[in-house]
Amino acid sequence: MPESAPILEVRELVKQYPGVTAVDGVSFAVPEGTCFGLLGPNGAGKTTTIEIMEGILPPTAGEVRYRGEPVGTRFREEAGILFQKTALQDFLSVRQSVALFRGLYQRGLDVDEVLQLCALEKLASRDNRKLSGGQQQRLLLAIALVNDPKVLFLDEPTTGLDPQARRNFWELVESIKARRKTIILTTHYMEEAQLLCDEIAIMDHGHIIARGEPQRLLREHFAEVLLELPRQEFTEVARRLPLKVIEASDRVEISTHDLDGTLRALIEARVPLRNLRIRPANLEDLFLDLTGKELRA
């Protein structure tokens, strides 16, 4: 897939805290103009990895290279960052908050242009503390875009937003993608990653446990379809069948190439099928398959 040289390269990254190894030998490269997703449950090491990439945290070992060079002044001028949580300076309006950050960069977009890009024109004179969750996130995105960055880091940008605000935010990110920006995104919403990312790395316990294009990963790990049954209806007899079964908390999932044969086998095993669901596999299933855990458990 990589047609161009990587804009960012992470090599053997390790971050240790007393008693914990948060990131344990993570390596990957991000080609310019693509959206790269780091997926995983809370505590997997996503935020630690992305903050080391941003130059906010020093790594215990390993390195991050931006355009082949260690992260430095050029990177700071060319990177846009949206943290998981950011407080802004009190008593500033939306426009003044953006203008403050615009003043910190040599080059970038016009403040008005950024406000328009993030649909903030009507809120320009509002105090930045009087915004809804979705508006606040759009303001933080505007600040991340104010230097017209080459690479944009979004750390769980839609966590805590309502579905409508989340969808609006995704549309915004897609419009930024269309400008050929490189995006590094962490999320624990599989839907978000599937929609936005060209490539993903799934993390658990500080390791990358799978990497690739979302659709390719799904094809590699899953047969065409998943059959979902309530756990209590999956009989002992059925458990002895030669099926690929993934156990979730309240249900079992059977992954199969041969839908007809599997259905026949289930009927013979007297499994009630009235609650059966058949659907294509998604990244949630992939995570469950890889770790035996549900992502948001």
Added chain:
Amino acid sequence: MMKRLIAVWHARNLEFLRDRPTLVFTLLLPLGVVIGMGFIFGGPPRPLFKVGLLGTGAASAANPFLHERYVQFVPMHDQSTALYEVSHQRIDLLLDLDGGARYWVNTDSPKGYIVEKLLIAADPGARRQPVTGQAIRYVDWLFPGILGMNMMFSCLFGVGYVVLRYRKSGFLKRLHATPLTAFEFLSAQVLSRLSLIVFVTVLLYAAIGTMIHFHSAGSIALLFLLVVIGSLSMIALGLTIAARFASEELVVGLLNLLTWPMMLLSGVWFSIEGSPRWVQWVADILPLTQVIDAARAVMLDGAGIQRITPNLIYLTVTTLVFLAFGAWSFRWRID
């Protein structure tokens, strides 16, 4: 670099000006000082002259001078204390009627001159005793101390606390993700606070000065320079405390640890002359001591730049040392 510094400086000024309670407090505190000074040194007309009386001999009551109007007589017991009061014009004349009238008067004091004439008219036999020491009003002596103390509190708490708040809220972490350097950020904070302190100090100087009829003996421009450099030094000192810590209790404790010795040892309220040598040594290290010492020299003795150059150099050097230390030990985020 200047562009980034100005962006942060401007945003900080806006934040300060819009934070009404803090703004009001910052302006009300000095106003309270002004009103307090007015209460202590203003008020209804008082006796024109104040005369200290030593001794309580029977002869005293008969002396015609004791029946003069508009003269307040204050009994005193210790001669050396009383003489200090004369030299500092807290009393206009000191009289000892035991064994023939003897008196001490400060020859630089206009009121002393007049009250002396009254005394000689009433009791031509009174004998004048020499008084050494320079004549100054206590209120004049106090004035530079009050200004300096106000500056110190504003410098230390105004900057230290704000940076701590930024760090705790994560705003500093966000700034860290930009090209802004620690030195630029700290300099912007210093300059923002400096403009406020200079403004308030000039205001206080004008208001209190008018109220107590104070006229500086020395150059106002030199005083202004001293206020700027002195403020810089104390703001930078506040930054060294705020540079790395994230605990409010610790920062407030450390700020108190700095402000109290300065309150007591820097000569705001009383001179520490005569204290043990180590106390004076500690006092000399404190920037506020240097500020007040230089301010008194200029305002009371009319000293020129030569006399206060050592103070200015000390304050400049400490500013640079504190700023460099602050930038070196600065932490953008809570570890």
